Amino acid sequence: MHILLVEDDSAVAASSLDGLTALGFTVEHVTTGGAALAAVGSPRPPDVVLLDLGLPDMDGQEVCRRIRSGSETPIIVVSARGDEADRVIALELGADDYLVKPFGMRELAARIRAVLRRTQAPPLTAVPTAAVQEIGRLSIDRRAQRVHVDDEEVALTAKEFDVLAYLAEDPGAVRRRTEILEHVWEGHWYGATKTVDAHVAAIRKKLGDPAWIEAVRGVGFRLGSP
Numbered sequence: 001m002h003i004l005l006v007e008d009d010s011a012v013a014a015s016s017l018d019g020l021t022a023l024g025f026t027v028e029h030v031t032t033g034g035a036a037l038a039a040v041g042s043p044r045p046p047d048v049v050l051l052d053l054g055l056p057d058m059d060g061q062e063v064c065r066r067i068r069s070g071s072e073t074p075i076i077v078v079s080a081r082g083d084e085a086d087r088v089i090a091l092e093l094g095a096d097d098y099l100v101k102p103f104g105m106r107e108l109a110a111r112i113r114a115v116l117r118r119t120q121a122p123p124l125t126a127v128p129t130a131a132v133q134e135i136g137r138l139s140i141d142r143r144a145q146r147v148h149v150d151d152e153e154v155a156l157t158a159k160e161f162d163v164l165a166y167l168a169e170d171p172g173a174v175r176r177r178t179e180i181l182e183h184v185w186e187g188h189w190y191g192a193t194k195t196v197d198a199h200v201a202a203i204r205k206k207l208g209d210p211a212w213i214e215a216v217r218g219v220g221f222r223l224g225s226p
């Protein structure tokens with residue numbers, strides 16, 4: 001397992017390196033965003049990126065965005081900034097998890113393993129994955145992760161697709177924001193329910209009609225049919 005540690009603080013880097021190596025991970029350590037982007041774009045990219053947000057050459061959020069624009073490599077943001085706004089931003093830029101400093105090595109290792117399980121395992125949904133689900137004019141192909149309205153393909157991000165597919169598991173049923181967070185982001189974003197609203201807004205816009213996803217005041221969202 002090849003981990004890219006992006007961290008400019010030498011004390012934090014040294015303890016992470018020692019701990020992860022002792023747990024059997026192979027760790028490559030870089031101290032800048034530029035070096036991180038080069039490593040992710042190299043012929044042998046890492047399996048997981050541990051990304052500090054405060055870097056000397058560019059903001060970690062920008063690094064996250066750039067990695068995600070060209071790769072699906074899992075990213076765990078590791079930061080001293082623990083407030084909700086930072087978590088939401090990192091999440092929306094495509095980070096897979098968020099760990100606030102200071103953290104224990106066992107927690108870090110558990111998060112790494114969880115991210116790898118999520119990204120390498122088949123989807124957890126019990127809905128038949130081979131079938132294309134048709135809901136009115138909407139079709140959802142879980143195997144190919146493609147969505148069409150009528151015959152027009154709708155370009156959703158991976159998380160937007162997951163939110164829509166989750167609502168579509170039981171069309172018309174209301175899902176709470178916390179249920180959506182737990183299902184799509186596996187609970188590591190507890191409290192960051194605003195991000196669900198942001199994803200729903202993006203999906204509605206891309207589907208071309210807000211009525212596809214109805215807000216149920218004070219509860220959550222359900223798949224509608226315009």
Ligand code: CA
Binds near residue numbers: 007
């Ligand atoms: Ca730093």
